[in-house]
Amino acid sequence: MKDKAPRPYRMTARAQAAERTGERILDAMLARFATVAYDRIRLEDVAADAEVTVQTLIRRFGTKHGLLAATVEREFVRLAADRTAAMGDSPERTLHALVEYYEHHGALILKLYAEAAQAPGVPELAARSRAYHVDWCRAAFSESLEPSRDRSTRARRLAQVVALCDATTWRILRFDSGLSPHQTEQALLEMLLPLLGPQNG
Structure with a gap:
């Protein structure tokens, strides 16, 4: 036996x-x-x-809706881990890592945002992803955003950083404008650095 x-x-x-x-x-x-x-x-x-x-x-x-929601949920966890790893010890290093991140995941992220409304449950996941992006920007550039600023200025600066670091901005520079990854990184840096540090008054 x-x-x-x-x-x-x-x-x-x-x-x-x-x-x-x-x-x-x-x-x-x-x-x-x-x-x-x-x-x-x-x-x-x-x-x-x-x-x-x-x-x-x-x-x-x-259902197909349930399958997409489960897929997005899994990828959200994975992408969040990759975004956390993209935080560098300086704005330059952080932007370099962010552009590399978008080179791997940017097209999928943008497609998800564009088609999220077609499947129940996915818009909520897309909203979570956008909220995470805001939190990531706040954490990644917290020291440079100068906590001593008045609340209104800090909120405006954060909104500008969120827009600059968004996948849509990366797409406009990288594909709509035809820049290379390095050129995209430089363009983002040239827009971002003036928002950071004491030179902004």
């Missing part, structure tokens, strides 16, 4: 297999969403990419 693995181990193995399946489905949805308009994505294609049945996908995520 063959030895049977202890029940807790068998359940853990099943849970791990289910987790891997879920990750494959999310990866497949992310790959589709990155290149295909959301309303043209078919669950059949996502399931085929993930090498699962449509029934498995539906059992796990319910």
Whole structure:
């Protein structure tokens, strides 16, 4: 008689297999969403990419809307970690890391914002992402934004920094204007530095 693995181990193995399946489905949805308009994505294609049945996908995520929301939720956590890592010890280092971040993730972020309204639950996640961007800008440049300024000036300076560091500004410089990554970084720096430090009065 063959030895049977202890029940807790068998359940853990099943849970791990289910987790891997879920990750494959999310990866497949992310790959589709990155290149295909959301309303043209078919669950059949996502399931085929993930090498699962449509029934498995539906059992796990319910609907295409639910699948996109789960995908965005996972990516939000990952992107937040990458944004935290992009905080440097100077405005120059921070902007260098931010441009590198947008080179990897900017197009996907902008597509999410553009199509968020098409899926229930995703607009809330997009709003969380925007709120995180504001908090990130505040934390990344807190020392340079001079806490001693009056409240109105600090709020205006922060709003300007948020706009300059937004993915849309990166897109305008990088693609609409045809700048290289280095040129984009320099352009952002030239706009940002005057907002920081005591020279602003």
